[in-house]
Amino acid sequence: MSKILIRGAQVLGGESQDVLIDGETIAAVGTGLSAEGAQVVEAAGQILLPGLVDLHTHLREPGREDSETVLTGTRAAAVGGFTAVHAMANTFPVADTAGVVEQVYRLGRESGYCDVQPVGAVTVGLEGKQLAELGAMHDSAAGVKVFSDDGKCVDDAVIMRRALEYVKAFDGVVAQHAQEPRLTEGAQMNEGVVSAELGLGGWPAVAEESIIARDVLLAAHVGSRLHICHLSTAGSVELVRWAKSKGWDVTAEVTPHHLLLTDELVRTYDPVYKVNPPLRTQADVLALREALADGTIDCVATDHAPHPHEDKDCEWGAAAMGMVGLETALSVVQETMVETGLLDWAGVADRMSFRPAVIGRLAGHGRPVAAGEPANLTLVDPAYRGAVDPAGFASRSRNTPYRGRELPGRVTHTFLRGRATVLDGKLA
Amino acid sequence: MKRHLISAADLTRDDAVLILDTAEEMARVADRPIKKLPTLRGRTVVNLFFEDSTRTRISFEAAAKRLSADVINFSAKGSSVSKGESLKDTALTLEAMGADAVVIRHHASGAPYRLANSGWIDGAVVNAGDGTHEHPTQALLDAFTVRRRLVGRDAGLGRDLEGRRITVVGDILHSRVARSNVLLLNTLGAHVTLVAPPTLVPVGVENWPCEVSYDLDAVLPKSDAVMMLRVQSERMNAAFFPTEREYSRRYGLDGDRMARMPEHAVVMHPGPMNRGMEITAEVADSDRCTVVEQVANGVSIRMAVLYLLLGGAEPAVTTASARTEETK
Numbered sequence: 001m002s003k004i005l006i007r008g009a010q011v012l013g014g015e016s017q018d019v020l021i022d023g024e025t026i027a028a029v030g031t032g033l034s035a036e037g038a039q040v041v042e043a044a045g046q047i048l049l050p051g052l053v054d055l056h057t058h059l060r061e062p063g064r065e066d067s068e069t070v071l072t073g074t075r076a077a078a079v080g081g082f083t084a085v086h087a088m089a090n091t092f093p094v095a096d097t098a099g100v101v102e103q104v105y106r107l108g109r110e111s112g113y114c115d116v117q118p119v120g121a122v123t124v125g126l127e128g129k130q131l132a133e134l135g136a137m138h139d140s141a142a143g144v145k146v147f148s149d150d151g152k153c154v155d156d157a158v159i160m161r162r163a164l165e166y167v168k169a170f171d172g173v174v175a176q177h178a179q180e181p182r183l184t185e186g187a188q189m190n191e192g193v194v195s196a197e198l199g200l201g202g203w204p205a206v207a208e209e210s211i212i213a214r215d216v217l218l219a220a221h222v223g224s225r226l227h228i229c230h231l232s233t234a235g236s237v238e239l240v241r242w243a244k245s246k247g248w249d250v251t252a253e254v255t256p257h258h259l260l261l262t263d264e265l266v267r268t269y270d271p272v273y274k275v276n277p278p279l280r281t282q283a284d285v286l287a288l289r290e291a292l293a294d295g296t297i298d299c300v301a302t303d304h305a306p307h308p309h310e311d312k313d314c315e316w317g318a319a320a321m322g323m324v325g326l327e328t329a330l331s332v333v334q335e336t337m338v339e340t341g342l343l344d345w346a347g348v349a350d351r352m353s354f355r356p357a358v359i360g361r362l363a364g365h366g367r368p369v370a371a372g373e374p375a376n377l378t379l380v381d382p383a384y385r386g387a388v389d390p391a392g393f394a395s396r397s398r399n400t401p402y403r404g405r406e407l408p409g410r411v412t413h414t415f416l417r418g419r420a421t422v423l424d425g426k427l428a
Numbered sequence: 429m430k431r432h433l434i435s436a437a438d439l440t441r442d443d444a445v446l447i448l449d450t451a452e453e454m455a456r457v458a459d460r461p462i463k464k465l466p467t468l469r470g471r472t473v474v475n476l477f478f479e480d481s482t483r484t485r486i487s488f489e490a491a492a493k494r495l496s497a498d499v500i501n502f503s504a505k506g507s508s509v510s511k512g513e514s515l516k517d518t519a520l521t522l523e524a525m526g527a528d529a530v531v532i533r534h535h536a537s538g539a540p541y542r543l544a545n546s547g548w549i550d551g552a553v554v555n556a557g558d559g560t561h562e563h564p565t566q567a568l569l570d571a572f573t574v575r576r577r578l579v580g581r582d583a584g585l586g587r588d589l590e591g592r593r594i595t596v597v598g599d600i601l602h603s604r605v606a607r608s609n610v611l612l613l614n615t616l617g618a619h620v621t622l623v624a625p626p627t628l629v630p631v632g633v634e635n636w637p638c639e640v641s642y643d644l645d646a647v648l649p650k651s652d653a654v655m656m657l658r659v660q661s662e663r664m665n666a667a668f669f670p671t672e673r674e675y676s677r678r679y680g681l682d683g684d685r686m687a688r689m690p691e692h693a694v695v696m697h698p699g700p701m702n703r704g705m706e707i708t709a710e711v712a713d714s715d716r717c718t719v720v721e722q723v724a725n726g727v728s729i730r731m732a733v734l735y736l737l738l739g740g741a742e743p744a745v746t747t748a749s750a751r752t753e754e755t756k
Contacts, residue, residue: 188537191631191632192631192632193632193634193635194632195630195631195632196630196631196632196633196635196636197607197632197635197636198537198538198561199537199558199559199560199561199562199604199607200537200538200559200560200561201560202630202631202632204631268541268545269537269538269541269542269545270542310514313514313516313546314514314515314516314542315515315534315536315538315539315542316536316537316538316539316542317535317536317537317538317539317559318514318515318536
């Protein structure tokens with residue numbers, strides 16, 4: 001089964017074409033390609049995208065295998081149309097040494113469902129005090145390019161400056177979780193009208209924006225590359241727009257949930273809506289969509305954050321922060337960006353595959369759908385509509401905010417280097 | 429009325445007036461030699477307290493006992509909760525024991541809402557204070573106290589607080605009492621003004637149905653009731669205000685300030701008071717201060733709430749007083 005013919009798919013939403021996969025690569029793209037010797041996938045009416053790339057995934061292994069493993073997380077990724085994910089460093093132990101990143105990398109290779117590119121911690125134990133051995137993680141088999149203390153902010157300005165400078169030696173990037181810690185002590189939700197009413201500790205927008213403002217200035221000063229994780233406020237958008245207008249090398253991501261959901265949902269006190277950074281206001285949601293459309297925000301990243309049921313089946317204050325997102329990301333982007341006319345499918349390919357691969361310096365992913373390129377591909381049925389049913393998730397965790405919500409689009413096939421990881425909507 | 433009492437916003441104007449009127453009837457029971465009604469005989473009320481609050485717990489306990497309910501006190505300290513049992517498992521345990529009502533005090537905002545809406549228990553849930561969210565029975569007893577003092581015990585029956593000007597002073601940001609009072613007093617037609625240093629007013633307060641002032645002296649002459657909130661000394665370490673003395677000078681109620689209030693105006697405090705901080709002894713001990721009345725009224729209000737949530741259609745007091753007449 002070395003040849004696969006995808007027949008009649010709209011490549012990046014454009015004209016209907018056939019795509020022939022031979023082995024691990026795309027052999028030909030055209031019309032009326034011969035199906036001889038090939039398994040045929042009928043794709044009329046479906047959209048063919050380059051395999052999606054996630055810059056921000058929590059796979060939880062090692063340490064919290066009760067919520068996710070590399071295997072279950074990569075299966076969820078494949079179902080969501082991803083062919084590569086960046087595994088965040090806040091595991092137990094923390095991915096702050098070559099040993100841990102190599103372990104995660106190897107587990108990814110063994111899973112076979114999706115490439116796993118480990119992210120290295122910026123500081124030892126995510127403590128924000130001492131730089132981790134960034135060079136060793138880069139030089140390891142895992143070849144780490146993205147460094148992040150995600151879950152915690154690198155709040156010490158000197159440590160942040162040094163990290164930004166240091167990773168230039170190997171074209172790395174620091175991905176900042178922008179959260180001023182003092183301004184967010186006891187924070188439970190977005191600070192605003194709803195938090196005032198609910199009596200939940202506020203997580204003010206300024207706690208994100210002040211760090212972004214500082215970090216874009218630092219990046220400019222030392223001439224480094226900076227990536228900002230899960231941008232969530234309209235003010236952050238303005239800062240990134242300003243930094244880009246200066247020509248500084250700053251990129252940013254937005255999560256699907258920040259493109260769709262608002263803090264009004266917290267009125268239910270249902271911790272499934274508890275996430276960090278928190279759900280913001282409708283004005284923020286609209287600003288984030290605009291920014292993703294005009295390229296101020298470079299890409300969508302899921303911040304897939306699995307948690308076991310007991311960590312969400314409790315009172316708000318005691319609950320863990322985070323939502324799973326791999327299996328619903330593309331549907332949410334279709335709903336919020338495509339069906340609103342803000343992005344076409346080529347734009348989706350750009351924001352969910354090309355650009356995250358460039359930011360992560362990830363070889364072999366985020367490539368054009370063209371002859372000679374690696375056959376990392378995702379086929380989407382955009383006409384599908386269905387309610388989200390977490391019981392059917394491939395992820396080990398079920399903490400989705402979309403339970404029962406009708407969302408458009410469904411990944412029917414995912415190909416990782418020519419091999420189907422998802423066939424007809426089912427894990428292969 | 430709804431099945432639970434989680435937020436003062438759950439109450440319509442008519443619900444609230446009904447509770448206040450019922451509480452007046454309950455208060456008459458307290459004047460009898462035998463302070464007990466058979467209304468909730470055979471019903472079980474659980475006081476589920478995750479936070480120490482002896483005052484509120486004994487108030488609910490007295491209320492339930494005067495209605496002849498069986499009362500179980502479940503305190504988180506020294507129980508399975510301190511061993512890490514979840515709210516859900518505690519709730520399932522109480523459900524298995526047949527709790528008809530759960531009175532819950534919890535340090536997490538929204539815990540009563542979760543208890544009432546997660547399908548863990550069937551009984552009625554009464555919020556006895558959750559985090560920095562709400563404390564609806566405190567607001568009801570405050571409204572009851574205001575109505576008695578300003579409208580009259582009998583004259584107040586069936587009436588709300590239309591046009592009354594009520595000022596709430598202190599740590600609004602962290603106060604569940606303030607949140608419930610703003611909602612309830614507004615529902616009852618009163619004009620509420622919050623007074624606090626700007627650091628202790630929540631971002632987002634602009635949507636609340638009340639006014640906000642930073643100047644206590646300007647507001648006092650236009651107040652029919654002034655409610656002083658407890659200010660916890662740990663706020664000082666978080667730079668909400670420079671020193672206790674400065675807070676006291678700018679936002680504390682002393683004799684001079686009380687003299688600026690209209691003659692009929694009353695001073696209220698949910699207790700426990702920090703004498704010398706938000707209120708001086710002179711004010712606390714004056715006959716304009718309703719602190720002790722509020723405690724007594726709290727029992728009547730909680731009787732009314734438990735009765736209305738659990739008692740069904742049967743009138744509580746009229747039946748009982750008729751019975752008392754018969755046995756005379």
